[in-house]
Amino acid sequence: MDLIDRYLAAIARRLPADKADDIVAEIRDDLLTRQEAREDALGRPLDKSEVSALIKDVGHPLVVASRYRPQQYLIGPDAFPFFVATLRIVAMVLVLAFAVTAASSVVFGHADIAHALGRAMSNLFSSAMLAFGTVAVIFYALERTGFPADHLAKWRPQDLPEVKDKQPNVWGSAFEVAIGVYFILWWCGLVPFPTYYGNVKGLVLLPDPVWAAVWWPVLALMVARLVYNLIQWLRPRWKAVLAVLSVATAAGGLGLAYVIYQAGHWLTASGTLPADQLADIDHGVNIGIHWAIVAVGAITVFQCLQELWRLATSRPGMITVKAI
């Protein structure tokens, strides 16, 4: 009796409080009925090991209690393929983001290869654990809202990419996304940006006020571009959305480039270096930025025109079926 009581108490601890008594009473009755039936058959009381075997037949308290819960799994079989696909995307972005960080640390002389790799691996592991945990929690929550039943009911074969559509280069897209994520994190001050001048003693490059003025627009532009890259990677069929986003980000980028260009001076060299040397560096850096803005502007105009041309000449949604 003591063993059975201990067993039932172990189950009761893991059951919802409002149902525990009722459920345990039923299991108790079953165990006692089976014990009596066995004792009748043997013509003697069961010993402790026989009662123990009887209890073991019912199962481990954790397993028995869990069977009374409505949810038997963390992520169900319907949601699992979406969960794995999301994990793959997250893993690729993380691997590339840390690879870019490690490579830039080496290129700009902040660390040797062994240290950069070691730090990247260590950071990758902790970030991957956090990211996978977060994805699991999101899917756990999604599944309780009916996902993916709605999605499975609503998806249309017509939305799949056409065979002739250019399939995105998965690693290339992941690389662009990783760079975008890294840039946004740097812009928000969450990760350092590897810069060569950091190795020059006595030199500090200070951003001019124009950067503070365009902080929010630049962030918005980078987020929009990240969304564009994600859609291009994961939903290449959404051509109209891609075209609109492409034109919008190109136009936004052009406007921003113009505003930034108007400032005329973007970084100020200061520090303990001799004044003439600082002046030379200041001039050189700002000339470099000047041409960089001109180049970005030209590329953006080209991209914008290219996208507008595509918009004007394509008919989204049309499917051509070739007669055989």
Place this chain on the structure above:
Amino acid sequence: MPVDDDIFEKLRVELRRGSLVLAVLGALREERYGYTLRQSLEDAGLLIDEGALYPLLRRLESQGLLISEWREEAKRTKRFYRLSVDGTDTLAALLHEWNAISDSILRLTEKDK
């Protein structure tokens, strides 16, 4: 190549799991409590995992297919289960499905007999 025993066992458990609800509903056309229900299933050749029967009964009850009540019998209070009206209709529909599946399988495997 002979099929691995483990694979066969998994397939067998999968096959039987689906039919267990039908067997339980069928057996509960007569009122029974857990122990006698399991006895009747075993007598019919259907073994059920000891820890799985009661959660299954609760689930079927919460789905409205069974009704239950606590009553005293043999000096102890026991929970008796029987089919509800909805359960009776569902059992009839499931039996129809079962027979259709059985016929289809027989037709498909006739030449193997």
